Amino acid sequence: MRSQDSDLFHTLPPLLAGDVARLPAGSVLNLALLEFVPSGSGVIFRVKYTHRELLFRTPGGKDAVALGVAVLESDHQTHDVRILFSQVHVTATMKGLTLEGQVKPIGPNKSLERTREE
8 A cells, every 4th residue: 555655765865885885894874675564655764874794695796795784763772784685676675674665765874865966
């Protein structure tokens, strides 16, 4: 079911493994996590992610996983998380929080802006 949040989410730029690969450990990203609630509509939750490392899982870097810690804006409890990247589908999915789902950058992200300029 469509919602304003899911429509907004789909207009955001993707979070790409190539951008994250250039981030130094300790970089912080503001992310939007799209979670589908029981009614079937999508709801955006803001997440603050602190990057630790990126590992490529397949030859050619088609699939990668970023490791770090994250906190839901509404939760304030830090969790170890993984972001699974599919370069084929141009998606990034966060696992390890109370809520799990696709993530995209939202709001100010100076770390990503620097990597995209290089």
